[in-house]
Structures are given as C-alpha cells and as structure tokens.
Amino acid sequence: xxxxxxxxxxxxxxxxxxxxxxxxxxxxxxxxxxxxxxxxxxxxxxxxxxxxxxxxxxxxxxxxxxxxxxxxxxxxxxxxxxxxxxxxxxxxxxxxxxxxxxxxxxxxxxxxxxxxxxxxxxxxxxxxxxxxxxxxxxxxxxxxxxxxxxxxxxxxxxxxxxxxxxxxxxxxxxxxxxxxxxxxxxxxxxxxxxxxxxxxxxxxxxxxxxxxxxxxxxxxxxxxxxxxxxxxxxxxxxxxxxxxxxxxxxxxxxxxxxxxxxxxxxxxxxxxxxxxxxxxxxxxxxxxxxxxxxxxxxxxxxxxxxxxxxxxxxxxxxxxxxxxxx
Numbered sequence: 417x418x419x420x421x422x423x424x425x426x427x428x429x430x431x432x433x434x435x436x437x438x439x440x441x442x443x444x445x446x447x448x449x450x451x452x453x454x455x456x457x458x459x460x461x462x463x464x465x466x467x468x469x470x471x472x473x474x475x476x477x478x479x480x481x482x483x484x485x486x487x488x489x490x491x492x493x494x495x496x497x498x499x500x501x502x503x504x505x506x507x508x509x510x511x512x513x514x515x516x517x518x519x520x521x522x523x524x525x526x527x528x529x530x531x532x533x534x535x536x537x538x539x540x541x542x543x544x545x546x547x548x549x550x551x552x553x554x555x556x557x558x559x560x561x562x563x564x565x566x567x568x569x570x571x572x573x574x575x576x577x578x579x580x581x582x583x584x585x586x587x588x589x590x591x592x593x594x595x596x597x598x599x600x601x602x603x604x605x606x607x608x609x610x611x612x613x614x615x616x617x618x619x620x621x622x623x624x625x626x627x628x629x630x631x632x633x634x635x636x637x638x639x640x641x642x643x644x645x646x647x648x649x650x651x652x653x654x655x656x657x658x659x660x661x662x663x664x665x666x667x668x669x670x671x672x673x674x675x676x677x678x679x680x681x682x683x684x685x686x687x688x689x690x691x692x693x694x695x696x697x698x699x700x701x702x703x704x705x706x707x708x709x710x711x712x713x714x715x716x717x718x719x720x721x722x723x724x725x726x727x728x729x730x731x732x733x734x735x736x737x738x739x740x741x742x
Contacts (some may be wrong), residue, residue: 417615418459420476426613427460430580434464435475438457443468444578446559448548449536450559450566451582453670455612456728458499458533459563460582462487465495465529465560473692483688494527500534507541512663514549517557528557535561536568543570550576551601587689602692606630609689610667610675629667632658637675644742662721665730669718675700676714679707715736 421652423431430449447464451457466537467473469492469594471481478484486492496516498509515526525568550559550573557576563569593614594604599621607617609628620626632655640647645712659668679701704710716728 418456418463418613419479420474423460423463423473427582427584430582431476433580439475443695445553446561446577448561448566448569448574448577449554449562449580449582450579451562451564452584454529454609454644455564455582455584456616457564457582458501459613459616460532461531461533461562462497462562465531465558466634468527468529469494479711492684494529496530498530500532500537505532505535505538505542507539507545509540510538510549517554519704520576528548529560530557531560531562533562534564536563536565537574543573547572547576552726576668590614590617592622598614603630605690606633606671607690608669619714621664625667627663629659629671630663633668633671633675636672637693637696637700638737639740640703641696643644644703644738648739651731652737653736656728658729660727662727665721669714669721669730671716673711673714673718676707676711679704680711704738704742709741710737 419433429524430513431436434443446467449461449464464478466479466484466487467476469483469487470477471483472478476488479488483492487495497507498514513530517530528682535546547570553559559577559738561569561573566579571652580646582595587608590612591601591608593603594607594617595601597605597614597618599618603621604617607620610620634649636655639650655668659665674689675693675697678690678693678697679690682701688694701707714734719733721727721730
C-alpha cells in the first residue's frame with residue numbers, strides 16, 4: 417500500500433518536496449513523476465493526487481476522510497486516469513479529457529486532477545494535444561504524468577512540468593522485507609525487480625498470474641539450460657499456449673530479461689540476481705553467443721505488447737531470436 421509512510425521511507429525527497437509545495441501553495445499545475453520499471457509510479461501518482469483533495473492532510477493524504485475514501489473507491493468526480501500501460505494513449509483520450517475538464521468542478525474544493533500513466537506511450541497526435549492543454553492550464557486543474565523513460569517524452573512536455581524522480585531501493589533490502597512477509601526466498605528473489613515495494617510483491621506472489629508465469633518461466637529455464645533449440649520449442653509450443661494475457665506476458669518477459677542479463681553478468685564475472693538458478697544460468701550463458709541482443713529484442717517486444725493482437729507471435733518471435741543469437 418502506498419501511503420505517507422511508504423513515501424517517507426522509500427521516497428523521502430518526493431515526500432518532502434510535495435508536502436512543502438502543498439503547504440506553501442506553490443504546487444505546479446503539472447508534475448512529471450519518473451522512475452525505472454518496477455517502481456510503483458501509478459500508485460504513487462494516485463496517492464499524490466489523493467493528497468490534493470484530502471480534508472485532513474498531515475502533511476499528505478490521511479486515508480480516512482470522506483474525500484480520501486471517495487478517491488480510493490473510484491468515486492471522486494473530478495479525477496480521471498488515462499493508463500498507458502493498458503493500451504497506447506490516443507488523441508481522442510486527451511480531447512475527451514480536455515472537454516470534461518473545461519467544465520466547472522463538481523466537488524466543493526474545485527480541484528480537478530488527471531493522471532496520465534506512462535506518458536511515453538502516447539501517439540504523436542495525442543502528445544501534441546496534451547502539449548496544448550499544458551500550455552494553457554485552467555485554474556484548479558492539476559496533471560500528474562508518469563514515465564519509465566523520460567528520454568522518450570517530448571522535451572517541450574518535460575519543460576512544462578515539475579520533474580520528481582523516484583529512486584530504487586536496495587534490491588537485497590526489498591528481498592529481505594518481502595521474505596519477512598512470508599514470501600518464499602526464491603520467489604522474493606524472482607519478484608524483486610518487478611516492483612520496488614514489499615507489500616506489492618506480496619500481493620503479486622499470491623496472484624494466479626504470478627504462479628502461472630513462474631511455472632512456465634522455470635520450465636523454460638530448465639530447457640534453456642539444455643540447449644537453445646529446446647528453449648525455442650518450449651516457448652513456441654508450451655508457453656505460447658499457457659500464457660495468454662498481456663499482463664502475464666509482460667511479467668514473463670520481465671523475468672526473461674533479468675535471466676538473460678544474468679548470463680551477461682556470468683560472462684563478466686559479476687554477481688547475478690537470480691542466484692538460486694546459478695547452475696542453470698551458467699549453462700545458458702555457455703549456450704548463448706549474444707545475450708545482449710536477445711535482451712534488446714525482449715525489451716522491444718515488451719514495449720509492443722499493447723499493439724500485438726496475437727500474443728503467441730511474441731513467443732514465436734522470441735524463440736526464433738534465441739536460436740538466431742545462440
């Protein structure tokens with residue numbers, strides 16, 4: 417759960433900066449919250465938005481007042497979320513937002529807030545529409561944009577926002593805290609790069625999606641340690657048939673990216689992340705000639721999942737690429 421204590425402990429700079437801006441009434445009309453994949457950008461953005469309307473801030477959202485409860489229940493009338501992690505953000509999404517926010521606020525405090533999560537996933541037309549909206553902000557309208565890759569955000573948008581950068585907590589600390597929540601150590605190790613907050617990892621560990629992805633991932637690791645042809649077969653025949661949702665595909669690719677990055681570390685005598693899989697990773701490292709090229713391709717595939725109508729083709733392509741670079 418993202419609350420004041422999380423920000424104080426894990427993101428103290430954002431906590432102090434945002435609290436001071438609210439208390440001194442110097443809050444920018446548009447924030448850009450940036451951070452690496454795995455950080456809870458959307459959740460922190462949501463909490464900051466909630467803090468803007470809280471009736472009893474101390475100094476940020478209390479989580480108990482009527483406005484906080486409405487916000488958390490999704491019943492706050494003057495708030496909208498456009499989520500670029502679900503699908504690419506189109507011009508029509510921004511135009512609808514502009515139209516809705518051109519009206520008078522419904523709530524008594526007259527604050528209207530929108531979040532655009534992963535603003536880098538906007539089409540060029542949507543970006544241009546957003547830029548115009550940011551250039552002429554309406555009174556009482558606040559924007560919180562998030563990005564996992566600021567270099568992909570139009571510089572003119574960056575220049576019209578106040579940037580707050582999230583920092584990643586120590587990986588070993590996250591593993592230890594997640595393990596303390598009764599998550600098995602090996603699962604905590606697998607999940608540590610997926611999110612940077614123990615309670616979120618605990619919830620993910622308990623999900624059916626993670627259990628499905630974990631089973632298929634470990635199956636692939638076993639075959640991959642034999643040879644690349646076996647890995648490609650498992651990907652194209654078994655995993656493509658088992659993993660059918662975009663969320664599960666993203667999680668699977670996240671684990672695969674860390675796995676291949678570990679093979680690069682093995683080749684360079686560096687400490688690996690998936691330490692309990694070291695024997696298998698050493699064999700995979702000996703099977704793959706160009707792991708860095710496979711990693712690059714997987715990152716590209718992950719970014720294109722929302723555009724893919726057939727997820728089986730993602731695994732088919734990945735299997736082909738593994739053979740090509742081995």
